[in-house]
Amino acid sequence: xxxxxxxxxxxxxxxxxxxxxxxxxxxxxxxxxxxxxxxxxxxxxxxxxxxxxxxxxxxxxxxxxxxxxxxxxxxxxxxxxxxxxxxxxxxxxxxxxxxxxxxxxxxxxxx
Amino acid sequence: xxxxxxxxxxxxxxxxxxxxxxxxxxxxxxxxxxxxxxxxxxxxxxxxxxxxxxxxxxxxxxxxxxxxxxxxxxxxxxxxxxxxxxxxxxxxxxxxxxxxxxxxxxxxxxxxxxxxxxxx
Numbered sequence: 163x164x165x166x167x168x169x170x171x172x173x174x175x176x177x178x179x180x181x182x183x184x185x186x187x188x189x190x191x192x193x194x195x196x197x198x199x200x201x202x203x204x205x206x207x208x209x210x211x212x213x214x215x216x217x218x219x220x221x222x223x224x225x226x227x228x229x230x231x232x233x234x235x236x237x238x239x240x241x242x243x244x245x246x247x248x249x250x251x252x253x254x255x256x257x258x259x260x261x262x263x264x265x266x267x268x269x270x271x272x273x
Numbered sequence: 274x275x276x277x278x279x280x281x282x283x284x285x286x287x288x289x290x291x292x293x294x295x296x297x298x299x300x301x302x303x304x305x306x307x308x309x310x311x312x313x314x315x316x317x318x319x320x321x322x323x324x325x326x327x328x329x330x331x332x333x334x335x336x337x338x339x340x341x342x343x344x345x346x347x348x349x350x351x352x353x354x355x356x357x358x359x360x361x362x363x364x365x366x367x368x369x370x371x372x373x374x375x376x377x378x379x380x381x382x383x384x385x386x387x388x389x390x391x392x393x
């Protein structure tokens with residue numbers, strides 16, 4: 163069964179960069195994932211799809227500060243020039259054998 | 274612009290039923306699979322159910338299998354979730370989500386959600 167693993171929390175300073183990681187369980191390193199952002203008390207928002215080769219496709223209106231990459235079973239979301247509005251929960255998501263799968267989410271704090 | 278607007282949430286007693294709707298606009302509805310995702314208070318996102326563009330394939334999470342039924346009306350650009358035998362643990366905000374493709378399983382648009390509270 164596919165599992166997506168995310169660190170529960172991350173923090174970085176205003177104006178800095180941060181990498182969030184989503185790890186696919188063994189045997190699933192070829193899977194693409196989607197990253198979603200959820201600000202407090204709001205609905206999730208799609209950020210991008212990240213493929214196993216590191217290419218990514220961003221959603222409409224997603225700033226250039228957001229990018230994606232891959233290495234093996236890991237999928238990354240990089241946010242540069244952090245802004246206060248980037249403080250949110252970030253979820254990775256994929257699909258396997260007829261079921262949607264979410265990671266547990268990473269709560270990003272902007273210091 | 275893609276818009277997904279959920280409705281039908283509310284307070285319901287355990288064991289009763291509720292039907293959620295999602296009105297879609299801004300895209301060709303019958304080109305895409307659609308999904309329901311829920312979020313219990315203070316918890317993460319949980320996929321609930323998905324339906325392909327032509328209703329030819331339907332999937333459910335184990336937690337709702339046999340109790341929930343997903344359906345769609347492509348002529349009315351609408352997605353539905355019939356929830357029967359509701360349990361306290363079904364309490365959550367329910368989101369409608371659009372698939373990136375006809376069958377990819379990755380979501381690229383979300384509605385604003387509708388709250389379902391199951392309590393006596």
